[in-house]
Amino acid sequence: MKIDPKIYKILAIILIMLLVAGLATTLGILVNKEQKHRVQMGAVYDEAYYACLDGLGDLENKLSKLQVTRYPKTQKNLLQEAYTDCEVIGVSLARLSDKNLDSGKLLKFINQLGGFSYYLSQKLPDEPITTEENQKLIKLTEVVTALEKAFAEAGEQVAVGGSLYDELGEGIKTLQGVYDAFDQTTVDYPEMIYDGPFSEGLLDREAKFLKGKEEVSADTVRERLTSVLGEVGEQGETEGAIPSYLFSIGEGSVEVSKVGGYIVEYSTPHVEGEYTATVEQVINTATVFLSYIGYNDMQAVWASENDGLVYINFAYVKEDVIYYPDLIKVKISLTESKIVGLEAQNYLYNHTERTLESDVKSIDEITVKEGFEVSSKRLTVIPTEWNTEILAYEVAGSYNDSRYYIYYDAKTLEEIKVMRVIKDENQGELIV
């Protein structure tokens, strides 16, 4: 049978028409979707921009007021508000990042300014703002004012009525101008070196425990590791604050400090299954293990269990005083009854022999809230967010079915920290 070639032609035309219609519909759907997304994204982007601008205005306002008042409590409040403003600006600023737009330096400035404000506010009203700190604040206020102006101008440059996101190319470029201006020497802001959050001073920490110890060769370390943890594999190195050898072990790895040859970090995954040990047993195992690898006088102060994996915190103990800054964490598998991880950076950075202050008040003078059932009291050394240490009494106990740890300055008996044990059936359990 012979088919008329015309039929092919008609068929072809119909197919092509269908095809074009299909394509047009698809394109229509896609364009529509894309437009909707654009509008939504634009709103998010614009919100971040205006939140930044608004936040900078508020911040400038508070920093300026600070120059007028001499009343410590008002200063404290203003600084706390300035800190909150910085947090808000920081969040929005991060959202204004782009592939080709690096807001890192500006974010750093805002975060550090927030940290500095917080630091000053914590010292007030007991310790007044020094002349030097005030000079810094004046300089910082100038920078904030300039920044606010630049931000406002960047917005104005974008077509009236349009959104920053719609004019993405242009908007991003103008903001880049602000960031660049900030990066270059045109803006000169004082370095914020102090012992607080986000300060530059924290970057160059020294591992106190390793000071003066001798360097150990990779071969020696490999030999020692094999006797402690079993066969180790490939070897690499870690640069940075604690130069280390890095060995692979099973699916994980172990890092050992070149100086002194101490295990700094060790982690391998654990295998789930039937439990073959109890938490008490593994705490003992871990304590023995720690002294075997050179970490002596460590006491388990906290343990939590989760899916057969126990995390135990060990702190250094001397003459019944617990030193929380010298912390080592050990991870043990209850299914394999063995140590599957260790983390000793805090110990290496902080551990050193200290002489404790003797002018402390008696532990019996501490008074707790009515209804608070005290289960233990002891003398401890705790780290502060300023990277310093405080001699403190730790009072553990419960109130309304929750467990708390309350810390009191041993010299003044002033309450300095309250910690609550968060306990959830799905989550870890406090054991020690």
Added chain:
Amino acid sequence: MSTNQKIMRYVVAPILLVALVAGVLLALNAFEFKEVEAEAASVLKKGSSGSLVKTLQTKLKRWGYYTGSVDGIYGSRTVTAVKYFQRSNGLTVDGVVGQKTAQALGMSLSSGSSGGGSYSSADLSLLARVVYSEARGEPYTGQVAVAAVVLNRVKSSSFPNTISGVVYQPWAFTAVNDGQINLTPNDRAWQAARDALNGWDPTYGCLYYYNPKTATNSWIRQKKVHLAIGSHVFCL
């Protein structure tokens, strides 16, 4: 023009094109289906697996309903245990953990609930997703290291101050840009995330990592490499 050529031009080519368009349309629809599916997974039944099943088994075991191993797989022994639990607690005995049974068990089905310690379980879940989507092919320590970089950024002044802020900072992680962040993390990823939240940091404070074989950004290559684990190098 030969008959073969005609057939090629008028029949085969248009059919191929139509198939292509149909393919595109189907792909678009499939994409939407995927979103719906992810939301609908709020019932645990035979064949389910993952951390929620593990939570379920742990609870049942603790209360004496279940004697098998906590393996995260909803098998027939788990079904029996769930039925036993339902019977003892006056629930409909179907061996399926729906909203009511979940409530009676005191667990939530809507999100990953295996948190731990003092951080929120939302943080842990987000971190596990970053680990899985960014480093699932890496050695275990490489996975802990990726999670640690996220946490180091939270502590650094040059980055946002929350885990979600760091993870979703525009262009910070490829897995966020290509949507892989929404994949369901496996057990290893949860473990690695939990290690990092407990303080493990194999990188000693690094803020960046990249794969030297695939990284296209020349700026990041100028940074000093502090260590290499698997296919990633880490820098400050």
